[in-house]
Amino acid sequence: MILAVLFANAEGNILIERFHGVPAEERLHWRSFLVKLGADNLKGTKNEELLVACHKSVYIVYTVLGDVSIYVVGKDEYDELALSEVIFVIISAVKDVCGKPPTERVFLDKYGRICLCLDEIVWKGHLENTEKDRIKRLIRLKPPTEF
Template sequence: MILCVLFTNRAGNVLLERFHGLPAEERLHWRSFLVKLTAENLKTARDDEVFVASHKSVFIVYTVIGDICIFAVGKEVYDELALMEVLNAVTSSVKEVCRKDPSERLFLEKYGKVCLCLDEIISQGALEHTDKDRIRRLTRLKPLAE
């Protein structure tokens, strides 16, 4: 299951989060844990540089694009490789929505569209779509047959 997809700025402030299968009382713990765990790597990270971590039976994959840090957390079948697919789909969709590497301001301006993309990529904690063109068509709410 994909437990969490989290977007933060470089300072660690949460911009967008989606949790699946985690009780509300554990979410605050995960937010702070991810930011603390990755802070050192993200200080010097280049755009699209991907990092991998694990904690007990949970896998974490994260990257930076522009001013935005993106985290994907999973367990069971969503190991590092599966989370890389999730992260690739999310980053390519965010780049397409923002038309470039996003600043925090641009990301927040496109917040609604990013949420739609995220909903098409991940459904109920499972990877749904990874094809960038298909995601774009689904978020435009047009039939796929076009």
């Protein structure tokens, strides 16, 4: 299961978060842990360079895209390899929506469309869609023409 997808700015403020199957009382722990992990390790990394960590029997894959840090947390069948596929789909969708690796301002301007993309990519803790064209069609809020 994909437990969490978080986006944070350079100062460590959470921009978007999606938790699946994580109790409310544990979410604060995960937020602070992930932001601290990024602050310690993401300095000087290149865009889309993936870093991997393991904590409490879960896997974490994280990276930087423009001014935004992206964290994906998973367990069981979502090991570091599966999470790297998830994060690449998310990166691709964010770059499509923003037109380039985003600054924080561009990211927040496109907040709604990015949330729609996330909802199409990860649904109830599982990877749902990986195709860019299908995600673009689904976020237009029109019914799909082909099944």
